[in-house]
Amino acid sequence: MIIVKLVGGLGNQMFQYALGRKLALEKQEELRFDFRFLERSQITSTPRALELNIFPAVGPHMVAASSPQLRQCDQYLESSLYKAYNRGRKLLGMVPAFSLTTDYYSLAYKPEFLQTQGHLVYIDGLWQSEKWFDEIGQSIRNDFVFPAFVSATAQEIALQLRATDSVSLHIRRGDYLTEAEAAKYASVCSLEYYERAVNEVVAKVGKGITLYVFSDDIAWAEQHLKVPYPCVFVKNAPQQPSHEDMHLMSLCQHHIIANSTYSWWGAWLGRNPEKVVVAPHMWFPKINVTSEMIVPTSWVKL
Structure with missing residues (x-):
């Protein structure tokens, strides 16, 4: 057993x-x-x-x-x-x-x-x-099929993702900043990383992208993320199930992930065979964990 x-x-x-x-x-x-x-x-x-x-x-x-x-x-x-x-x-x-x-x-x-x-x-x-x-x-992909969206907000965004050259962009803050145990190993990805990642996606798929920004601190992301492409900051509706952001990420055509298992799975479950996925090279720099240990070889590491 x-x-x-x-x-x-x-x-x-x-x-x-x-x-x-x-x-x-x-x-x-x-x-x-x-x-x-x-x-x-x-x-x-x-x-x-x-x-x-x-x-x-x-x-x-x-x-x-x-x-x-x-x-x-x-x-x-x-x-x-x-x-x-x-x-x-x-x-x-x-x-x-x-x-x-x-x-x-x-x-x-x-x-x-x-x-x-x-x-x-x-x-x-x-x-x-x-x-x-x-x-x-x-x-595993067959096991991890999401249920139907519960919130009307998520349903509407899902329709948008299918109609655009959508790129999920995940900013993980939360416990990486506030929890002492998490802070021993985790660091928040820099704005420079996200700017470079956006440029990498544009270089590979063109300028017609729309960024869908997901974060556990969406107000911070709105204030600080500045890129010259359309951005939709995905705001969770009250009582929206916590997994729906991951579901929405998986529907995007391309992905920019944080050093987070949440957006890792959102990108991995994405079904676009031509998807571009960008991940941070240093996953947990405080304990010297690099993306080679975690990120699939086909993904771009910055």
């Missing part, structure tokens, strides 16, 4: 789910999820709820690990007696009773992690690269 620990917001949960699905299909094992840590996220102090259930196709796979299963995981992680028993199995050449695969801040793709063996395998990490699941990429 494979148990995946879920932490963080929607983008992180999508990566964790994708790796779990890949391992479960490859190893033909049951897949279960540990939801206990969403309300006490290790990534920021911001409480996070389960958001994966917004995808209708994901629901059948979102099976919670049972209390006995989670208790057994905790025992192998915390009890010296259980740890000694597991070491003994390994020394005797037996399949481990329990294996832990964990990685948070290196974010590097390590294919050896996919070879983890154990009657019970616990997956604990971020897994922010398509390399973890590229062999089942189409299955």
Whole structure:
């Protein structure tokens, strides 16, 4: 059995789910999820709820690990007696009773992690690269089909995106500035990056673009983002579901993303086969994480 620990917001949960699905299909094992840590996220102090259930196709796979299963995981992680028993199995050449695969801040793709063996395998990490699941990429796209828009605002913008040479532009601020834990590793992308990214898109697709700006601080974006092309600053309507911005991003023809899993998925799920995607070269400069670890090779890194 494979148990995946879920932490963080929607983008992180999508990566964790994708790796779990890949391992479960490859190893033909049951897949279960540990939801206990969403309300006490290790990534920021911001409480996070389960958001994966917004995808209708994901629901059948979102099976919670049972209390006995989670208790057994905790025992192998915390009890010296259980740890000694597991070491003994390994020394005797037996399949481990329990294996832990964990990685948070290196974010590097390590294919050896996919070879983890154990009657019970616990997956604990971020897994922010398509390399973890590229062999089942189409299955993941099929799983991550959004529901119909709820808000009239989003419905109207969706029509505009299809009628223009639309470019999503995501400015992530929020907890990168306000949360002490997030600030240890994350930095906000500079205005210079966005200006260079817009020029890169124009050089590749022409000047007839319309930028659709998404942000968790849209007022700041309106005040500070100055580019010589039409801009639509997407403002969320009251009670608009949090995933609808990602859905709208995915409908754009091209993408300028932040160092954020939210806009990463918005761009990755975009269906334009000729899409241009620009990403920041330094993903998390404070901990020396570059985009090569996270961003697909076909995307432009600035």
